[in-house]
Amino acid sequence: MTVQPNSIEARDIAYHLHSYTNARKHEEIGPIVIESGKGVHVTDTDGKTYIEAMAGLWSVAVGFGEKRLAEAAARQMEKLAFYHTFTHKSHGPAIELAEKLVAMAPVPMSKAYFTNSGSEANDTMIKLVRYRANALGQPQKKKIISRIKGYHGVTWASASLTGLPNNHRAFDLPMEGILHTSCPHYWREGRDGESEEDFATRCAQDLDALIQAEGPETIAAFIGEPVMGAGGVIVPPKTYWEKIQAVLKKYDILLVADEVICGFGRTGNMFGCETFGIQPDIMTVSKALSSSYLPISALLINETVYAPVADQSSEIGTFGHGVTAAGHPVAAAVALENLKIIEEKDLLGNVRALAPHFQESLRTLEDHPLVGEVRGVGLIAAIELVTDKPQKLSLQPPGTMGAKAFGLVQKNGVILRAIGDALAVCPPLIVEKEHIDTIVETTRRSLDELQAELG
Template sequence: MNNESRVLDMARHFHSQTDPRLHEDHGPLTIVAGEGATVTDDAGNRYIEGMGGLWCASLGFSDSRLADAADRQMRKLAVYHTFNHRSNEPTVELVEQLTALAPFDNARVFLVGSGSEANDTMVKLAWYYQAARGRPEKRKIISRFGAFHGSTIMGAALSGLPHMHKSFNLPPLPIIFAARPFYYLDGLPGEAEHDYATRLAKELEALILAEGPETIAAMIAEPIMGAGGVLVPPENYFPKVQAVLRKYDILMLSDEVVCGFGRTGNWFGSQTFGMEPDMLSVAKGLSSGHLPIGGVIISDKIYQCVADEAHKVGVFGHGFTYSG
């Protein structure tokens, strides 16, 4: 970056997740090229980029196959929406591939533009589902301390990170927080890892009973917590949590924005850790970060109930310009 561009960035660019005053003094690290797992800055320094950008460049930086595919499609049809029964060939092809990978049968896919939008959509679908089955009082969403679920209003509210809340004056939302699964720091002296997972499940059940299970719609969880510290749960953690949720008729929402598409050795992190979600959100690895795209993969149980209700209403009143 030439000096003029650097000055402009410092003076005009309001950066995400950055201290603005420090940026005004120090300016950016400007990346100008990338190949495989490495990126190069404007001074010619090369770095191994272990995080893949923001956890997203799972196929590396500047993948030529993706660039060629984008070029071909943009020259044929650059954009078309999916509202009001419209569709397009790439959307249908993508939905077919995603449903083939889904960890449940007869899945449906709702496409969005980001992981934040995907998690917002899962929460709205959980509320819609509960209302459609005559349980509109089931509105609370369980998240976890240390979680990161996005930067929209709902995504930030679901995130159990203090800096995502401080000074934003977020509106009151029906979100409650359970403990994070961090055995290394939070396990008790002499407590075995499987006993730690059992304790967390019991604490979750106590939280549900204190709040009233009849008021809780769903729990959202990352299979491996990302921004909260890359926390890998105990092996038996999610099966124990899932048993509690089923006992009290609470949905399981898997935030696969970081863990999806092979990051944990399976297509989805929920498969690796024994989670059986009703819905899961995807983004980042869906395009290796080359284009902003995301989606929600929805179980047949949720879809059938939501579709019946939307038919009664006359339309499913949710979607985004860049949905598909």
């Protein structure tokens, strides 16, 4: 793309530092500026329309341009544009949303606590876990175990939980007290002749060994996404969560389910915990909570977590944590309307109806010379790209092939996301069969172009 002087693209280059972007490369090529969205499509300032097959950032469940959400925001803005939840204050939307989320939870939960992003929710979780340990007279029991390739945010604390090297490099992360155990990617990490169940057993043994090495009395919690999202859409092997939970139970370690991507229908159930039989003590949710129309997130905590925290706040005189916009009335009102839309339009039913076609259609790409694996569940998947299928090798440096394929697919009218050398697919929950067919056809055509380019 040639950036014209004084264009909106040139102004972006001049003044805007972007997330997850090579800043120097951005100076050269500039942005694609998205101007509008409707349903599963977005349109840029040049008038080109794309299927947004990543639902924005895993998040626009009800699609773009949903008037009911705009109207809900306007109504609440006129009634009460802002109020906080500090010092015994509250407001209707926050109360209703807390009640709704506790009722929706797949396991008994006691309270909802609001923040503004998945990162903030997981950052707050770390503080809660430490606060609770002090309340219980267990000051040594504060370490948290995450997983290699897990993704839990980008604040100083939540980025430490994230198990991706580029989220740590040059940031002096991870912080002390955060540990990482095995990535449960069977296709990549499984040994020759090892079944999925045996691989799951080995992952659980790795976790047990790490706990033993650190000292069980020092481990407070384990955090995991039901399906790992930004680490490459890694679906857990059979029996994985059953075996992981058995280890945690043995050592009295809290289980935190990061439902930021999986929550509200993505995997074919309202929560990924239901899909994989996970019984968490804490859940973090965001993204599809409001379809990302406005920033909002929440932690759901059970009574085992809440009671000591409440007791400690009574002893100190306050729970000394909070952010100004937590439970913002406009964001909460939009989230409530968004959840109504998901329920009234039976988007969970749409996921269940279309998931088989979505997964089967994508898996037809496995016959392509450049595809090593297609993996997924519900309406989330990834296409792993290789140049050598038997050896599971790709172009060097890592990520080169993913970036090339992503660029070609986008040029051809579909927005996916390159995660290393995998292409992630995560369309809005309102997606239709014809959209899925276009996504798959466009991806195949783009991979054919990439194969021709590579010779």
